[in-house]
Amino acid sequence: MINPTINYPDRLPLAQLPTPLQLLERLSTQFSGPRIWVKRDDLTDCALSGNKIRKLEFTLARALSQGCDTLITCGGVQSNHCRATAILGARLGLKVHLILRDEELQGKGLNGDRQLTAPDGNLFLDYLAGAEISIYPKTEFQTRQGELFEYWSQYYATQGRKPYLIPTGASDGTGVWAYVRCIEELVGDFQRADIQPSHIIHATGSGGTQAGLSLGCALHQLDAQVLGIAVCDNTVYFQRKVMADIVDWQSRYKVSSLPESLSVQVNDDFIGPGYSRAGPEVFATIKHVAALEGLLLDPVYTGKAFHGMLSLIEKGYFADTSDIVFVHTGGLFGLFAQREQLSF
Numbered sequence: 449m450i451n452p453t454i455n456y457p458d459r460l461p462l463a464q465l466p467t468p469l470q471l472l473e474r475l476s477t478q479f480s481g482p483r484i485w486v487k488r489d490d491l492t493d494c495a496l497s498g499n500k501i502r503k504l505e506f507t508l509a510r511a512l513s514q515g516c517d518t519l520i521t522c523g524g525v526q527s528n529h530c531r532a533t534a535i536l537g538a539r540l541g542l543k544v545h546l547i548l549r550d551e552e553l554q555g556k557g558l559n560g561d562r563q564l565t566a567p568d569g570n571l572f573l574d575y576l577a578g579a580e581i582s583i584y585p586k587t588e589f590q591t592r593q594g595e596l597f598e599y600w601s602q603y604y605a606t607q608g609r610k611p612y613l614i615p616t617g618a619s620d621g622t623g624v625w626a627y628v629r630c631i632e633e634l635v636g637d638f639q640r641a642d643i644q645p646s647h648i649i650h651a652t653g654s655g656g657t658q659a660g661l662s663l664g665c666a667l668h669q670l671d672a673q674v675l676g677i678a679v680c681d682n683t684v685y686f687q688r689k690v691m692a693d694i695v696d697w698q699s700r701y702k703v704s705s706l707p708e709s710l711s712v713q714v715n716d717d718f719i720g721p722g723y724s725r726a727g728p729e730v731f732a733t734i735k736h737v738a739a740l741e742g743l744l745l746d747p748v749y750t751g752k753a754f755h756g757m758l759s760l761i762e763k764g765y766f767a768d769t770s771d772i773v774f775v776h777t778g779g780l781f782g783l784f785a786q787r788e789q790l791s792f
Contacts, residue, residue, distance in 0.1 A: 498778020
């Protein structure tokens with residue numbers, strides 16, 4: 449049931465909502481397990497495709513309410529979040545500066561003053577949308593992230609601008625609201641489809657989506673277990689990160705106590721070679737699902753998580769249920785950047 453007592457903060461109506469809930473009939477039959485449903489959050493918009501726009505609806509409303517005119521955020525060079533921020537910034541007339549991490553660059557950068565040749569995928573769209581981009585080697589990015597935010601924040605402040613800093617994936621107490629609200633959508637979806645799924649499965653990359661889904665299920669008293677399939681880091685890290693985002697939400701919005709039914713479940717068995725890297729089994733799943741169902745997945749997030757879900761089905765993990773739901777968080781443009789991994 450929908451909890452009518454939840455008081456959402458201001459949001460900008462930027463996404464095309466509600467997104468559809470679709471049954472994958474052929475794939476469900478092929479795997480002889482529970483019926484597989486997909487919440488199509490890859491359809492939140494065209495170039496903005498994915499889960500990040502839901503978070504940015506709340507995050508950018510907060511930024512504008514504070515009179516900010518510049519957005520500074522960070523992520524990998526193929527970050528879906530950074531691409532969404534760049535495009536929404538252009539839509540709203542805001543300056544956007546992206547602090548990006550590249551796994552392959554070596555050596556120390558000079559304030560990130562570098563550009564990759566022939567940018568592809570999300571990075572291509574970042575440049576197309578007019579974002580300022582600073583790319584740093586992975587080690588420098590990780591060790592100096594706080595310093596880099598401070599440097600660029602001061603840089604724009606000296607120009608008379610007012611920057612708003614957004615963490616990786618917009619995953620913080622404000623971003624949590626996005627998937628609390630999505631659970632409200634899912635409650636309606638389930639009622640219309642006349643189903644009671646036992647699990648809601650998705651890719652966990654920065655923790656914010658899982659924080660919202662887990663908290664949303666508890667707040668709306670939806671009897672479904674959220675299962676995040678990690679694409680990087682491990683279970684302990686994500687359990688701590690998800691709870692940190694929820695505690696931040698509780699503090700920011702002065703919530704006296706958290707629901708007793710709140711549960712955070714993470715599986716870290718399908719990370720593979722590491723963040724933004726996938727093994728051949730993931731690319732095989734991407735090709736199979738695209739050809740069988742016309743559903744497009746990416747190798748960084750949804751492909752890994754979807755492969756993990758299918759592997760768990762084969763192992764009987766969902767044997768006692770008739771329906772499960774996969775939240776498709778987008779990432780199509782990241783697939784283009786790794787097209788050489790797909791053979792035809």
